[in-house]
Amino acid sequence: xILGAIEAGGTKFVCAIxxxxxxxxxxxxxPTTTPEETMKKVVDFFNGKEIISMGVGSxxxxxxxxxxxxxxxxxxxPKPYWGNYNILGELKKHFKVPMEFDTDVNGAALGELxxxxxxxxxxxxxxxxxxxxxxxxxxxxxxxxxxxxxxMGHIYVRRHPEDTYEGSCPYHGDCLEGLAAGPAIEARxxxxxxxxxxxxxxxxxxxxxxxxxLVNYILILSPEKIIMGGGVMKxxxxxxxxxxxxxxxxxxxxxxxxxxxxxxxxxxxxxLGDNAGICGALALALTALNN
Amino acid sequence: xILGAIEAGGTKFVCAIxxxxxxxxxxxxxPTTTPEETMKKVVDFFNGKEIISMGVGSxxxxxxxxxxxxxxxxxxxPKPYWGNYNILGELKKHFKVPMEFDTDVNGAALGELxxxxxxxxxxxxxxxxxxxxxxxxxxxxxxxxxxxxxxMGHIYVRRHPEDTYEGSCPYHGDCLEGLAAGPAIEARxxxxxxxxxxxxxxxxxxxxxxxxxLVNYILILSPEKIIMGGGVMKxxxxxxxxxxxxxxxxxxxxxxxxxxxxxxxxxxxxxLGDNAGICGALALALTALNN
Ligand SMILES: Nc1ncnc2c1ncn2[C@@H]1O[C@H](COP(=O)(O)OP(=O)(O)O)[C@@H](O)[C@H]1O
Ligand SMILES: Nc1ncnc2c1ncn2[C@@H]1O[C@H](COP(=O)(O)OP(=O)(O)O)[C@@H](O)[C@H]1O
Ligand SMILES: [Zn+2]
Ligand SMILES: [Zn+2]
Numbered sequence: 001x002i003l004g005a006i007e008a009g010g011t012k013f014v015c016a017i018x019x020x021x022x023x024x025x026x027x028x029x030x031p032t033t034t035p036e037e038t039m040k041k042v043v044d045f046f047n048g049k050e051i052i053s054m055g056v057g058s059x060x061x062x063x064x065x066x067x068x069x070x071x072x073x074x075x076x077x078p079k080p081y082w083g084n085y086n087i088l089g090e091l092k093k094h095f096k097v098p099m100e101f102d103t104d105v106n107g108a109a110l111g112e113l114x115x116x117x118x119x120x121x122x123x124x125x126x127x128x129x130x131x132x133x134x135x136x137x138x139x140x141x142x143x144x145x146x147x148x149x150x151x152m153g154h155i156y157v158r159r160h161p162e163d164t165y166e167g168s169c170p171y172h173g174d175c176l177e178g179l180a181a182g183p184a185i186e187a188r189x190x191x192x193x194x195x196x197x198x199x200x201x202x203x204x205x206x207x208x209x210x211x212x213x214l215v216n217y218i219l220i221l222s223p224e225k226i227i228m229g230g231g232v233m234k235x236x237x238x239x240x241x242x243x244x245x246x247x248x249x250x251x252x253x254x255x256x257x258x259x260x261x262x263x264x265x266x267x268x269x270x271x272l273g274d275n276a277g278i279c280g281a282l283a284l285a286l287t288a289l290n291n
Numbered sequence: 292x293i294l295g296a297i298e299a300g301g302t303k304f305v306c307a308i309x310x311x312x313x314x315x316x317x318x319x320x321x322p323t324t325t326p327e328e329t330m331k332k333v334v335d336f337f338n339g340k341e342i343i344s345m346g347v348g349s350x351x352x353x354x355x356x357x358x359x360x361x362x363x364x365x366x367x368x369p370k371p372y373w374g375n376y377n378i379l380g381e382l383k384k385h386f387k388v389p390m391e392f393d394t395d396v397n398g399a400a401l402g403e404l405x406x407x408x409x410x411x412x413x414x415x416x417x418x419x420x421x422x423x424x425x426x427x428x429x430x431x432x433x434x435x436x437x438x439x440x441x442x443m444g445h446i447y448v449r450r451h452p453e454d455t456y457e458g459s460c461p462y463h464g465d466c467l468e469g470l471a472a473g474p475a476i477e478a479r480x481x482x483x484x485x486x487x488x489x490x491x492x493x494x495x496x497x498x499x500x501x502x503x504x505l506v507n508y509i510l511i512l513s514p515e516k517i518i519m520g521g522g523v524m525k526x527x528x529x530x531x532x533x534x535x536x537x538x539x540x541x542x543x544x545x546x547x548x549x550x551x552x553x554x555x556x557x558x559x560x561x562x563l564g565d566n567a568g569i570c571g572a573l574a575l576a577l578t579a580l581n582n
């Protein structure tokens with residue numbers, strides 16, 4: 001069973017073929033330029049590969065609503081050339097196979113649920129902390145989408161009392177992404193996150209913000225597992241700090257061992273590691289087959 | 292088709308029979324005392340009524356996980372006598388019909404989706420602002436449950452700069468419920484909400500807090516409709532204020548007309564009015580039949 005997977009990122013595209021066990025058999029990646037140029041490379045990669053379905057996990061905002069006339073579009077992105085681009089329509093011109101289209105992070109949540117850190121559970125939340133902050137969630141096997149898709153990175157959290165940085169979100173200033181994504185860390189401390197020492201105070205502040213967001217996600221969505229990926233989460237010292245803050249903020253309100261003695265297994269780095277995105281697209285390809 | 296419905300509240304129980312069109316045919320209500328006394332009245336009401344299924348929307352926290360050994364229990368409630376009480380088990384002793392058990396607010400969200408303000412949509416969020424604040428959500432016809440069930444009333448929001456009230460949540464102090472539920476209004480202004488003039492500054496502050504919560508729910512869950520019920524929402528002047536603050540806080544980030552020109556139809560009072568709870572339980576009874 002050969003499945004096609006596309007991780008459509010704002011910086012780079014990854015294309016792969018894989019199987020129903022989440023194994024990537026062949027992959028290629030290239031920078032995201034214009035849709036014409038980029039999509040040509042995508043089509044060239046899959047041509048002749050005999051895929052039986054295709055999953056696309058995309059940067060957004062996208063239209064994931066199957067009943068909408070713009071289903072399958074990348075919509076109001078500020079990224080040049082890609083606004084209102086019908087990515088799924090372009091793929092359908094070339095490949096006559098079932099396709100599933102969702103956000104990259106909803107895909108990653110599904111991938112971790114099928115093959116990674118949340119295997120065997122029925123719900124999971126995946127958050128990436130990188131150039132931006134995005135999160136996706138699967139509940140009872142269904143990706144969370146509705147009016148649009150979640151934009152969990154832009155929630156507001158309470159400011160750290162010692163933080164004077166104004167925030168970098170062009171829409172909201174000091175929303176979560178504006179305070180805690182990679183570029184905010186760099187702007188606040190004047191140095192890129194990967195150059196900051198592991199015992200720098202930046203990480204305590206970062207954990208404080210991310211923990212507040214996780215508490216909101218827990219109270220609103222109640223996921224059975226939270227998986228945190230993206231460049232910033234390579235700082236493994238963040239994990240124990242985040243878990244401590246989550247407990248401190250929730251104050252034992254939710255009487256579940258996952259949030260008490262077992263919190264080390266509740267908030268985790270992706271088991272699929274840097275493959276979380278492309279395996280997510282593979283999981284979407286599997287979903288396409290079942291619909 | 293005669294369906295049984297129980298709205299199990301911490302203050303009172305409502306029992307009803309109804310049909311698949313959401314019509315309540317007969318109802319009764321009584322105060323919540325001990326489980327023995329209260330459940331006897333419940334059983335007496337339904338005896339001989341020939342119901343073909345039963346829906347229970349309950350106060351919480353509850354265990355809504357069908358795979359759990361304590362499925363159907365009211366769990367860690369501080370309410371005397373009801374902690375770790377197997378309410379569904381008790382009902383099953385007396386009635387051999389399919390049953391569905393969920394939180395009162397998940398039920399209400401389902402009821403509004405089937406017969407009320409969200410009819411025809413595939414997702415909706417229901418929030419009640421009363422003695423406490425609770426919310427439930429349905430996405431693609433599925434109630435949101437996972438590790439536990441949502442406890443959306445306890446998220447943190449940013450404090451209003453002029454608010455000096457410390458908050459009334461016994462767990463968190465100034466979480467949303469601690470700042471914006473009925474008892475917080477009374478404690479802050481020294482007078483019950485229903486006695487405050489409609490142009491009192493209390494309502495602007497209340498709208499500010501509730502709007503922040505809705506923004507978080509929108510960004511995390513992306514519901515197609517938000518329905519706001521409970522005693523406090525009887526203050527209809529809150530609705531335009533809440534809608535304005537939601538737009539102000541989101542800053543057009545989500546390019547959807549539901550959040551722009553059509554926001555008056557997006558954030559609404561329950562169409563089922565004071566029947567939202569019992570119709571929710573009726574909707575759960577219908578779900579029980581389909582499972
Ligand atoms: N090891 C690291 N430690 C801290 N920050 C990092 C690390 N690696 C990358 N970052 C930051 O994360 C951001 C890039 O995120 P990444 O997830 O790699 O890509 P993207 O979000 O663009 O897909 C940059 O702001 C970068 O400074
Ligand atoms: N018309 C009203 N205006 C403002 N507040 C009200 C109104 N009616 C009830 N409340 C407040 O709402 C709370 C009761 O909420 P309600 O939804 O009626 O019951 P419960 O939450 O206990 O089921 C009380 O704190 C009460 O002061
Ligand atoms: Zn933002
Ligand atoms: Zn609280």
